[in-house]
Amino acid sequence: MPQLNSYMTMPLIAILRGITNDEVVDVTAALIEEGFTMIEVPLNSPNAVESIRRIVAAFGDKALIGAGTVLTVEQVDAVAAVGGKLIVSPNMNPAVIKRTKELGMISAPGVATPTELFAAIEAGADAAKAFPADAIPPSTVKAWTSVAPKGYPILAVGGIHAGNMADYLRAGAVGFGIGSNLYKPGKTVAEVRAVAKDMIQTISAL
Numbered sequence: 001m002p003q004l005n006s007y008m009t010m011p012l013i014a015i016l017r018g019i020t021n022d023e024v025v026d027v028t029a030a031l032i033e034e035g036f037t038m039i040e041v042p043l044n045s046p047n048a049v050e051s052i053r054r055i056v057a058a059f060g061d062k063a064l065i066g067a068g069t070v071l072t073v074e075q076v077d078a079v080a081a082v083g084g085k086l087i088v089s090p091n092m093n094p095a096v097i098k099r100t101k102e103l104g105m106i107s108a109p110g111v112a113t114p115t116e117l118f119a120a121i122e123a124g125a126d127a128a129k130a131f132p133a134d135a136i137p138p139s140t141v142k143a144w145t146s147v148a149p150k151g152y153p154i155l156a157v158g159g160i161h162a163g164n165m166a167d168y169l170r171a172g173a174v175g176f177g178i179g180s181n182l183y184k185p186g187k188t189v190a191e192v193r194a195v196a197k198d199m200i201q202t203i204s205a206l
Helices: 021-034 049-057 073-081 095-101 114-123 140-148 163-169 189-205
Strands: 011-015 038-044 064-068 086-088 106-108 128-130 154-158 174-178
Touching: 011 189, 021 049, 021 189, 038 049, 038 086, 038 189, 049 064, 049 073, 049 140, 064 073, 073 095, 095 114, 095 163, 114 128, 114 140, 128 140, 140 154, 140 163, 163 189
Parallel strands: 011 038, 011 174, 038 064, 064 086, 086 106, 128 154, 154 174
Antiparallel strands: none
16 A cells, blocks of 8 residues: 655655646656656546556556546546556545545545545545645644644645745645646646756755
């Protein structure tokens, strides 16, 4: 069973929203070469499950790979069927968390309030995703970490870039999901690599 902590040596999840099957392997290769250890393909991307299957086949022994925007138990099953091990959601759905853990996968649901945070913890989620982070200031994350179980991982996702990582880390967040600032449709592999390199350097220096 995968353990989140074993991948958190580089606490960044690459969110490849909108990526296509044809480019996903090359983009993922560049990200892993630069130091990313966690890759998420949101399920509202074109043929997302096929993209996940391809990068699991190519890099499943090198990175934690899975899906984002997972809303249903059936979607959890589909990701598990192609070897995905990470389930990230924009919301806190206890049924999705339960099924994720039944299948031995890592669960990171989205939360926006203390009530949702504690419901996610009670349901068995491995980490909580403060989402969207650009609407959840570091002061709020600090308040959450002061009442959550000691060491419970909170990831900041949504609007994260090299310029605001330090504020969230000081508040107690342990990692980040990086979406459109890293990848969006139309970006070349070289452009993605350049941003990845900058983000790795930034967080490594903090």
